[in-house]
Amino acid sequence: MIVIKSRKLRSGIKAAVPFIVIPALAVLGSAAFARKRHIIISLAIAAFALLLFAAGFEKKSTGTRRMVIVSVMTALCFAGRFIPFLKPMTALTIITALYLGGEAGFLVGAMSALLSNFYFGQGPWTAFQMLAWGMIGLFAGILSEPLRRNRILLLIYGAAAGVAYSFIMDIWTVLWYAEGFQWNLYFAALGTAIPYTVSYAVSNVLFLALLARPFGEKLERIKIKYGV
Amino acid sequence: MRSFQEFNPIVIAVYFFSVTGVAMFSSYPPFMAVSLLGGIALYLVRNGRRHARSHFFFLLLFLILAAANPLMSHNGVTVLFIMNDNPITLEALLYGINSAAMIIGVLYWFRSFTQIMTSEKLLYVAGALSPKLSLILSMAIRFVPLFNRQSKRVKDTQTAMGLFRDDNVVDDIRGRMRIFSILVTWGLENGIITADSMAARGYGTGRRSQMKRFRFRRSDTALLLTTFTLLGMTVAGVMAGGLTFSFYPAVKYGTPGIIGICGIAAYSLLALLPVIIETEVSIKWRYLRSRI
Numbered sequence: 353m354i355v356i357k358s359r360k361l362r363s364g365i366k367a368a369v370p371f372i373v374i375p376a377l378a379v380l381g382s383a384a385f386a387r388k389r390h391i392i393i394s395l396a397i398a399a400f401a402l403l404l405f406a407a408g409f410e411k412k413s414t415g416t417r418r419m420v421i422v423s424v425m426t427a428l429c430f431a432g433r434f435i436p437f438l439k440p441m442t443a444l445t446i447i448t449a450l451y452l453g454g455e456a457g458f459l460v461g462a463m464s465a466l467l468s469n470f471y472f473g474q475g476p477w478t479a480f481q482m483l484a485w486g487m488i489g490l491f492a493g494i495l496s497e498p499l500r501r502n503r504i505l506l507l508i509y510g511a512a513a514g515v516a517y518s519f520i521m522d523i524w525t526v527l528w529y530a531e532g533f534q535w536n537l538y539f540a541a542l543g544t545a546i547p548y549t550v551s552y553a554v555s556n557v558l559f560l561a562l563l564a565r566p567f568g569e570k571l572e573r574i575k576i577k578y579g580v
Numbered sequence: 581m582r583s584f585q586e587f588n589p590i591v592i593a594v595y596f597f598s599v600t601g602v603a604m605f606s607s608y609p610p611f612m613a614v615s616l617l618g619g620i621a622l623y624l625v626r627n628g629r630r631h632a633r634s635h636f637f638f639l640l641l642f643l644i645l646a647a648a649n650p651l652m653s654h655n656g657v658t659v660l661f662i663m664n665d666n667p668i669t670l671e672a673l674l675y676g677i678n679s680a681a682m683i684i685g686v687l688y689w690f691r692s693f694t695q696i697m698t699s700e701k702l703l704y705v706a707g708a709l710s711p712k713l714s715l716i717l718s719m720a721i722r723f724v725p726l727f728n729r730q731s732k733r734v735k736d737t738q739t740a741m742g743l744f745r746d747d748n749v750v751d752d753i754r755g756r757m758r759i760f761s762i763l764v765t766w767g768l769e770n771g772i773i774t775a776d777s778m779a780a781r782g783y784g785t786g787r788r789s790q791m792k793r794f795r796f797r798r799s800d801t802a803l804l805l806t807t808f809t810l811l812g813m814t815v816a817g818v819m820a821g822g823l824t825f826s827f828y829p830a831v832k833y834g835t836p837g838i839i840g841i842c843g844i845a846a847y848s849l850l851a852l853l854p855v856i857i858e859t860e861v862s863i864k865w866r867y868l869r870s871r872i
Contacts, residue, residue, distance in 0.1 A: 392605050406710045416783055420775040423716045424767050427723035463716055470699050475690040476604060528604070529645070529679050530653075537652055566761055574768045 394527055398479040405458060405486070417580050421452065421571075422459050429464035433472070437551055441468075442513055443559035444567075445485060446492040450500050451571040452580070454493020461485030477524055484520045488513045503564070510560040514552030518545050583861045584622075584854040588800040589701035590708070595803070596693045598811045599851055600686050608823050610844055611814075612681040618851030619688030625858045626692060634691070642684045649676030655828045675827040692854075704794050719774075723767065731763050803853075810850040817843015 425448045432440040441464060449457025462482040469478050492499060492509065499506045522541040523533070530537055542549075574580060585592070603615035623631075649672050651663075656671025697705075699721055706714040735755075738744040744755040817823055821840025825833040836844065 406713060415775075416779050417772055417775040419712065419716060420719065420771040420778075421768060423719035424723060424771040426716060426720040427727065428764070428767070430720060431724055431727065459713075459716065463713070463720065467699075467717060467720055470694060470702075473687075473690060474694050474697070476600065476686065528683065530649070534653070540648070540652055567764065570761075570765055570768060574772065578772050580772075 394524070395476065395479060398483045401483055402462065402479065402486075405462070415580065417578060418452070418456065421574065421580060422448070422456050422463075425456075425460045426463045426467065429460060430468050433464070433468045438555040438558065439552065440555065440559040440563065442485065442488055442517065442552065442556045443510060443563060445489040446499075446506075446510060446513065446556075446560065447564055447567045447571070449489040449492035450496045450506075450564075451568055451575065452493075453496070454490045457489025457493045458486040459489075461487075461489040476528070477521070480521060480524045484517050488517065500568075506564060507557050507560055510556035511553040514554075514556045515549055517552055518542070518549035521545075582799065584857045585626075585696045587803055588794050588796050589697065589704050590794075590796075591800045591804045591807070592696060592701075593705055595807050595853070596689060596697075598807055600689050602811070602814055602818075602847060602850075603682055603685055603689075606818050606823075607678060607682065608818070608825050609678050609681075611847055612678055612685060614844075614848045614851045616681045616685035616688070618848075618855070619685045619692070621852065621855045622692050622858075623688050625855050626695065638684050638687065641687075642680045645680035645683055646673070646676045649673070649679060657830045671827045671829070671831060674831060678827070700792060701794070704792075723771075727763060727767060730766060731759055734759050734762050734766075806853070807850065810846040810853075813846035814843050814850065817841075817846065 425444060429441045429444045432444060442461075445457055445461040445464070448460045462485060465481040465485045466478060469475075469481070492513075495509065499509055519542070522538060522545055525541045526533060526538045599615065599618070602611060650668045653672045653675070654667050654669060656669030658670035659667040660670055660673070661668055699717075703714050703718050706717060735744065738755065738759065743758075744751070817836070817840045820837075821843045822834040822837050823840045823843060825831075
């Protein structure tokens, strides 16, 4: 990283962001802005979370092979977002996370959100989409052991991820529209988003059921053959 | 003499985040109006009369967003009429219009932003923050057309081998699945080869360079400084200029002082900056051509 060059500063950020900056922002923000400016705080926290990840990733001497595989999966996700109604993006993110770990999952989710928004429109929501998809990947990586063993559990995780994605993005919608969070607007937003929520959940389950095994075999094979 | 999109990408990004940042984080109605007008003006200057459909879509969205708040929220003292035993108030309607102006304004700004900030420019900006992430992005962009070409090759080969018929639906779907599977395996293997080749040529030993060079010229500095000055004046106006406006329970606004008026003027200038640059450039072009 050009901006964050010194190792000390980087590890400083890594320690400071989750334990000091984010709670401080949340507390200060709620005290200082009196429920008016929640959107600033939430955007700042999203940006800090992404920064934290970038700092951690930059530090590691991640092998070139691993990086290239992440970009292959990102390209597939990106291409998959053009399929109407059924989106394999989340499913591919989860599969990557299962076999290559949470960090790779986070990267594939966040990067494909960033990349595909060049065609679907960039906006302040990009940070939230990156974070939401990244978290889906990260948690899939953390839970990879049970998810890989149990197919039913994997499908449930996929459906839950679709619903959770919709819920997270609607928090953003409400914060953007109104100052402060309002439950009735949130429920209204969730209500209008039901078709999308269903399509997310259905496509996650469908693509996980279809792709999890063949993709898993391919990624496993690459891992064994090349020692990624 | 450069048009707005030819400025340094970092300057353009800073400019866009300043304009939309003020629009999103202050809910002061004059700012919303200015940002909406500036966003629409820039989009029209860049695209002319094309994209009539997206203008129509934005208008529709504006109406829906403006109507959503009075239907949901019943605060406010001036009741316009009663619907389903719920009062529809003037204040809630005005609030809805204000929010809608903010959202549609930001949407217009980001339309232009997406057009101006091509992926190559974003890689330049991202490369300054994190070279590795920018590499992943640039490779993913390159893989998409590559996979397209390769999938056509695989399909041709499979057809030539007689494994693929597209007049039978079941066979067609099966064939496509097989092509996809082959493509993924090939993509992963090819990626590994790419990675080894990169490592062999010394990837990661030095700083990554850019295919296209974006220099930081004097006019870039000028635009950056102008943006920061105007942004600073706007923020000062918001902080100390009496730019207050509250909708509930009744519409109430303070009279802006000198600093506040300066802030409004600064934000108006900021929002119209790209339109001014574009107009200046097009006038100069016309003048130069008229002399040939």
